[in-house]
Structures are given as structure tokens and as C-alpha cells.
């Protein structure tokens with residue numbers, strides 16, 4: 001049966017209310033009434049010391065007597081908390097005859113109203129009813145709600161109250177005011193719960209995500225992930241979140257950047273905690289910048305959690321130092337996708353810095369041509385790494401002038417990272433001491449999103 005009770009919040013300020021009984025339960029009810037600033041008459045021959053201690057409060061009057069009908073006249077509310085069933089029944093009957101709301105504690109059949117499980121915090125007060133069936137469950141449910149109250153709710157209520165006073169003259173109709181406050185409530189409560197986190201997943205090994213990133217994943221309600229992200233991170237960390245593959249390799253779906261941007265915003269507007277999970281670091285060839293610009297234009301606050309970019313993490317776990325005092329004074333990160341003359345190949349070739357090239361595997365021949373034509377020695381070392389930091393990692397090392405012969409014999413699968421520079425040789429020197437698979441062997445990458 002549905003709950004037909006009418007939930008109302010009664011203003012009992014300085015109104016006369018009656019409590020019959022002087023034990024612990026009566027004491028609890030007196031305290032609840034005191035919070036409403038009611039004027040309380042307590043009728044009981046005997047009262048416990050806690051009740052007696054309340055009598056220096058001038059909201060309270062003690063009548064040391066047994067219950068009589070004359071005491072309930074002109075009362076706004078009656079609470080019966082005696083140990084006598086006969087007296088309780090009489091109170092219920094008399095109150096009903098006089099049409100005064102009555103509650104005989106713990107006897108739902110002798111109540112014309114119930115107390116709910118109340119939460120009170122500043123201006124906010126709410127009460128949970130189980131239709132008089134289970135006060136204990138009502139309290140549990142109340143506690144669940146309490147956990148979801150944003151910390152500054154009372155401040156917001158206070159602010160709304162002030163605005164409401166001033167707005168009456170400016171917005172004349174009830175509907176205009178309603179619409180205005182609904183918009184305002186959206187802004188305030190979104191900023192408290194809805195969230196966008198742009199998160200870097202790291203280069204492939206799921207354990208290379210940061211602790212901050214891991215926590216963000218755990219708390220996400222929806223995860224929008226790219227194809228170059230470990231399956232473990234997407235599927236095993238947070239079992240409750242909704243997950244959408246928005247990556248280029250997402251099969252039949254084709255998510256343009258614009259669609260992804262709009263999806264983030266629409267999920268945020270649904271008051272969701274959105275995690276945008278990207279391979280490596282979001283800001284290294286990851287379009288993180290475009291997403292942040294779009295969010296900012298839409299007045300959405302977001303957090304960025306960096307990830308280890310493949311161009312840093314992959315050489316590092318192989319013992320290839322991108323900088324080294326004996327070989328190079330710096331490093332250049334480059335895209336190998338859509339390369340052309342607009343890139344300053346002369347400066348790149350002559351820079352003598354380590355080159356880390358993303359998305360360049362399919363253009364490797366053109367890249368090498370550009371470099372050699374612009375003065376890079378054909379003897380310069382090169383390393384190509386397939387699916388770095390996963391158990392499908394594969395490394396091919398050579399010289400840029402002759403690497404093509406090796407690549408004809410041995411095909412790699414993307415993603416592939418290319419490193420060019422003398423530091424690559426260090427890998428050949430130290431590889432027998434490397435134990436790099438130990439950190440990833442526990443994960444099954446067979447079905448990762450590569």
C-alpha cells in the first residue's frame with residue numbers, strides 16, 4: 001500500500017503542546033518539541049531527572065498529576081508516552097474527539113501523525129517516513145541522504161532566501177520566479193556534485209596511472225575513454241561506472257572531437273562525475289587542450305590529472321634516457337602524422353637533440369628522408385617500440401639510413417613510438433640487466449584496446 005501521509009512541517013513557535021509521561025521516551029519528545037520552540041506542558045506524577053533538569057527553561061510547565069481530559073483542551077499537539085495502555089488509549093480517543101493531532105509513542109495504531117527520522121542542519125530539515133512501519137529503516141535511509149548533502153548547503157539555502165526576498169518585485173509571476181530558481185539551483189548543485197576530470201592513463205601498463213588518477217577512476221560515474229587505454233583501467237577498477245569508448249578505434253562508432261566535447265558537457269549537465277580517460281598524458285598529442293577550451297567556453301570547471309606520456313614512459317622503462325650529458329642537451333617531441341614542409345626540418349635535423357616521434361610509423365620513410373636531406377647523419381640511431389609497457393612490447397633498433405631493411409622483414413603493430421638519437425644505444429648496452437616485463441606480467445593485455 002502506498003504511503004498516503006501528508007508530509008508537512010508545522011510551525012509550533014510558542015504554540016501549546018502537551019506531553020503525557022515522565023520517562024526517557026517523553027524526554028526525547030520534549031526535546032524535539034523544544035527545537036520547535038513550542039510551549040510544552042508535561043503531565044506526569046513522576047519525572048526522571050533529565051526532564052526535571054529542563055524545567056528552568058520557561059518554555060516548559062510541569063503538572064504533577066495523572067492524565068485528565070481537561071489537560072488536552074486548547075493544545076496544538078499531543079504526545080502520549082505513558083507506560084499504561086489504558087491511559088494511552090484514552091489520550092488517543094480524547095484527542096481525536098477534539099480533533100487535535102496525537103502521537104502515542106511506538107503505537108502506530110494510536111497515532112494520527114508520526115514523527116519521521118529527522119535530519120536538521122541549519123535551515124535544512126528533512127524527515128523520512130516509512131508509513132509508520134519501521135523507524136529503524138527510516139533512520140538508515142535518512143543517513144544515506146545525509147551523506148549526499150553538499151557541505152555548503154546551508155549557505156546556499158540562506159543565499160536563496162535573500163534572493164527570494166528581493167526578486168518578488170522584479171519577477172512578478174510565480175512561474176517566472178520558479179524558472180529563475182530552478183536555473184540557479186542547477187548552477188549551485190552542479191558545482192557541488194557534477195565534475196569533469198581530464199585524466200591521463202599512462203602509456204599502457206595500467207599500474208603506471210597515478211594514485212590521484214586511480215582515485216578519480218574509482219569515483220567516476222561515467223568514463224569516456226580513448227582506444228589507447230588499458231582494458232584493466234576501463235573494466236576492472238570501477239565496476240559501477242558507465243563506460244563509453246570514444247576513441248578512433250571504437251569500431252563502428254565515429255566520435256568526432258566535437259561529439260566528444262558535447263558528450264562531456266551533456267554528462268556534466270546530467271550532474272554526473274565524468275572522467276575523460278586518455279592514453280599517456282592528455283596534453284601530449286592528446287587533444288586535451290581542445291577539450292579544456294571547450295569546457296571553459298561552456299563555463300564548466302574541470303580538473304586535469306597528468307599521465308605519463310608514452311614518449312616519456314616508454315623510453316624510460318627501456319633505460320633510454322631522453323637527455324644525457326654525454327649525448328644530448330634536450331629532447332623534441334614531434335608528431336609523425338601529416339608531416340610536411342611546414343615543420344622546420346632543418347632545425348629539427350641539426351638540433352642534435354633526441355627526437356621522440358608519435359604517430360609516425362606509417363610515415364617512417366618520409367620522416368627519415370626529411371631528416372637525412374636536412375643534414376642528419378644516416379648513422380644516427382633509431383628505436384621503434386610497439387605497444388610499449390605492455391606484454392606485446394617489441395623493440396627494433398638500428399640506424400636511420402638502414403632501418404628500412406629491418407622494417408621490411410619485421411612488421412610492427414601500432415601504436416608505435418619512434419626515438420631517434422644517440423641515447424638509443426644505451427638500451428643495447430643495458431638491456432640484459434633490464435627486468436621490465438616483471439611489472440606488467442600480471443595483466444592480460446591480449447584484449448586491450450590497442
Ligand SMILES: C[S@@+](CC[C@H](N)C(=O)[O-])C[C@H]1O[C@@H](n2cnc3c(N)ncnc32)[C@H](O)[C@@H]1O
Pocket residue numbers: 203204228278279280281282283284285286308309310311314357358359360385386387388389390414415416417418
Ligand atoms: C594520439 S597519440 C596519443 C599520445 C598520448 N597522449 C601520450 O601522451 O602518450 C598516439 C601515439 O602515441 C604513441 N603511443 C601511445 N601509447 C603507446 C604505446 N603503448 N606504445 C607505443 N607508442 C605509443 C604512438 O606513437 C601513438 O601513435
